[in-house]
Amino acid sequence: MDLIIGGAYQGKSEYVMRTYGLRPDGIFSCGEEGLPDWDAPCVRHLERFALWCIRRGKQPEREILAYRNRWKNSVLVCDDISCGVVPMDAEDRAWREGTGRMLAALSREANTVTRLFCGLPQRLK
Amino acid sequence: MTVFLSGGAKNGKSMLAQRLSKALAGGGRLYYAATMIPHDGEDDARIARHRREREGWGFETVECGRDVMAAFSHLPRGTVLFDSVTALMANEMFHGPEIDTEAPLRVREELNALADWAENAVFVSDFIYSDAGHYDPWTEQYRRALAEADRELCRRCDAVAELCAGNIIVHKGVLPE
Numbered sequence: 095m096d097l098i099i100g101g102a103y104q105g106k107s108e109y110v111m112r113t114y115g116l117r118p119d120g121i122f123s124c125g126e127e128g129l130p131d132w133d134a135p136c137v138r139h140l141e142r143f144a145l146w147c148i149r150r151g152k153q154p155e156r157e158i159l160a161y162r163n164r165w166k167n168s169v170l171v172c173d174d175i176s177c178g179v180v181p182m183d184a185e186d187r188a189w190r191e192g193t194g195r196m197l198a199a200l201s202r203e204a205n206t207v208t209r210l211f212c213g214l215p216q217r218l219k
Numbered sequence: 220m221t222v223f224l225s226g227g228a229k230n231g232k233s234m235l236a237q238r239l240s241k242a243l244a245g246g247g248r249l250y251y252a253a254t255m256i257p258h259d260g261e262d263d264a265r266i267a268r269h270r271r272e273r274e275g276w277g278f279e280t281v282e283c284g285r286d287v288m289a290a291f292s293h294l295p296r297g298t299v300l301f302d303s304v305t306a307l308m309a310n311e312m313f314h315g316p317e318i319d320t321e322a323p324l325r326v327r328e329e330l331n332a333l334a335d336w337a338e339n340a341v342f343v344s345d346f347i348y349s350d351a352g353h354y355d356p357w358t359e360q361y362r363r364a365l366a367e368a369d370r371e372l373c374r375r376c377d378a379v380a381e382l383c384a385g386n387i388i389v390h391k392g393v394l395p396e
Contacts, residue, residue, distance in 0.1 A: 101348025103366030177227070178350020190351040211346075211381055212225060213370035214390040 097200050097219075098171045100210035106171050109210055110136050114169055121171075132164035138171035140200075144193040148185060154196040162203070172197055174209075220395060221334050223372045225344045226382035233269075233302055235382065236341045240300040241276055242395050243339035248297025249277050252333075254306035256284035284310045287329040291336060299337040304330065304344040304372070308365045318357050323364035327371050334375060342376070344369050 098106050110116055114136065122134035124142040126149070131137070144154035158165075176194050181187050201207050207219035222239055224232050241249060251273060257263050270280070278300070283290040287307065291299070301307075304326075311322035334340050348366060373379045378392035387394070 101346065101366075103348060103363050103370075105370055174349045175351040176349060178352055181351055186351055186353070193351075211390050212223070212366075212373040212379065214373055214379060216388075216390060 095166055095200070095204050096169045097197075097204040097207045098169060098210065099174050099197060099207065101177075102173050104210040105213035106173075106210045107138060108213070109208070109215055110138070110169055110171060116169075132161045132168075134168070136169040136171060137165065140170060140172035140196065141175055141189075141193050144196055145189050148188045148192050154192040155199045158196055159199060159203075166203075170200060170204075172200075220339050220378070221337075221372075221376040222339075222341045222394065223344070223369070223376040223379045224341065224382060225346045225369060227346055230382040231385040232343050232345075232382045233272075235380075235387070236300050236302060236343045237273065237276055237278075239395055240298050240339065240341040243341070244277075244298035247338065248295055249279065250291070250294070250297055250299045251278035251280045252283050252287070252290075252299055252301040253280050254284055254301070254303055254310065256306075256310055283307075285314065288332050288336070291333060296336060296338050298339040298341075299333060300341050300343075301330070301333065302343040304342055304368055305347075305365060308361065308368060312361055312364065313357075318360060323367060326364070327368050330368065330372060331375070334372075342372050344372075346381070 098110060100106050107121060110121065116136055120134065121136040121138055122131045124130045124137065124139040126142050126146050130143055147154040147157045175190055181190060201219060204219060206217065209216045209218050220243055224236055226232055255262060255266060257266055281290050308326050311326050312319050344365065347362060354362065373391065378394050379390045380394055381388040381390060
């Protein structure tokens with residue numbers, strides 16, 4: 095698995111399409127309404143999957159690791175939402191922390207971790 | 220040479236940008252593109268502080284809260300410190316009662332034109348993309364527009380660096396000495 099992270103609008107999807115030769119239909123975008131298609135070559139917006147978990151009282155880290163066999167050869171993409179002020183709302187705090195723990199776990203699992211900064215890739219692992 | 224700097228607030232972007240642009244000018248003309256349009260006493264104080272910090276550096280201040288090239292095109296060419304893309308985008312998108320939906324493209328064109336015009340340019344922006352906020356649609360449009368302007372500048376700039384607690388992370392090229 096290759097993990098791609100970065101702030102919002104930093105060019106992560108563009109980088110994935112360029113690097114892995116994927117078209118938009120090869121990239122599944124998580125929503126807040128259900129489980130992702132873990133068999134897609136690339137799953138993005140995992141921060142929304144994390145929010146889906148939090149709203150159902152589940153831990154994003156534990157949930158995603160349960161599907162490890164499905165994404166172990168995939169590209170996973172997630173917004174980094176960790177750097178702002180601690181949110182006032184309890185659900186947002188749980189979401190932010192749950193996303194952080196999920197990304198730390200995915201980083202351990204990943205073959206490579208790449209961060210996008212203004213469209214430029216930075217290899218972290 | 221063109222340089223792009225970004226990062227969080229109070230990480231040393233402006234001071235580094237001043238140093239780099241002065242070095243790039245090499246004694247030639249050196250412009251400070253002032254993008255802030257003051258709205259209250261706090262803004263006036265901030266502008267006065269920035270002016271004091273620039274004293275003795277040899278900058279000519281060019282006011283360009285909007286319409287960048289209108290302010291520069293009649294001047295002799297030189298090195299430009301543009302601080303900041305963030306303020307320009309806000310000024311251009313939110314100058315009227317409604318959001319100006321043509322502003323994002325116009326800002327990218329203006330900044331490209333400035334980079335073409337300048338002998339050297341250092342652009343400063345702000346990294347506002349890694350928090351857990353839920354924003355209203357206007358703010359979200361602004362974040363996207365600023366990110367797209369940042370990315371376009373990063374494609375064309377010779378060097379790109381991120382500032383983090385005063386430390387420099389170079390993402391592209393080599394910063395000037």
